[in-house]
Amino acid sequence: MTSYKVLVRDVIKKADVLLEVIDARFPDETRNSEVEKEIIRLNKPFIIVINKCDLVSKEKLDKTKARLSRIAPTVFVSSKDRSGTTMLRHQILASACIKGRDILVGTLGYPNVGKSSVINGVTGRHRASTSPISGHTKGVQHVDAGSRIMFMDTPGVIPFDENDEYVQGLLGIKDATHLQDPIGVALKIIEKLLAENKAALESFYSVTIETRNSYSVLEQIGKQCNFLQKKGEVDEMRTATRMINDWQNGLLLI
Known part of the structure; x- marks a missing residue:
């Protein structure tokens, strides 16, 4: 964990402008107060980039942007269809008052x-290597974006003292095979969808939900997917793994 702290502080010191990339589904959970405080302490300009905006409603996006814009310039993008990337490029150029050389942009998250x-x-x-597997990026990679912009791509910034496996599952920090309690994580996913987009949950799994009990919903989905054991009981682990994979692959929308 100490090595991550050193790497992050080094990137912040070297960069002319910082991007804090957050998940549109969890804007507050994926902000890192330690990183933001260090950026502010060193008086560096930073931009909050709300990624995966295609996974949430426009209404939720607008509310999040309005709130976070009070902290720093905020841009939402979708890497899936590249929406918002031109606006982000303009914001980077506007935030960094650098002449005569490339603007060094640190990316953190x-x-x-x-x-x-x-x-x-x-x-x-495709300049920066990507993977759905957490921790794919190793060390700092420099990526030339043209138009005087040079990115510093970094490994994920793991929050200090972060031991909440449910949060790690929801954020995709750990996939289903590395979770000790996949069923518990799947229940958290169901709870969130029941609260924020029940219709999407019903539509995706072709079920009609008439309960607020997340465990009952898990069983209902397991039956619909025909994930049954020999005695006809729902295979809860298989159902939970399917739901976690669907969630982390961006198939379940809020």
Whole structure:
């Protein structure tokens, strides 16, 4: 964990402008107060980049942007269709008053929020290596985006003293195979969808939900997917793994 702190502070010191990339589904959970405080302490300009905006409603996006814009310039993008990347490029150029050389842009954020994908969206080509597996980026990679912009792509910034496995599952920091309690994480996913987009949950799994009990919903989905054991009981682990994979692959929308 100490090595991450050193790496982050080094990137902040070297960069002319910082991007804090967050997940549109969890804007507050994927902000890192330690990183933001260090950026402010060193008086560096930074931009909050709300990635994966295609996974949430426009109404929710607008509310999040209005709130976070009070802290720093905020741009939402979708690496999937490159929307917002031109606006982000303009914001980078506007935030950094640098002449005569490239603008060095540090990218920071949790594992799996899509930092490398954001960079590729701005550059318009596959320059930064990406993977759905958390922790894919190793060390700092420099990526030339053209138009005087040079990115510093970094490994995910793991929050200090972060031991909440449920949060790690929801954010995609750990996939289903590395979670000790996949069923518990799946229940958290169901709870969130029941609260924020029940219709999407019903539509995706072709079920009609008439309960607020997340465990009952898990069983209902397991039956619909025909994930049954020999005695006809629902295979809860298989159902939970399917739901976590669907969630982390961006198939379940809020």
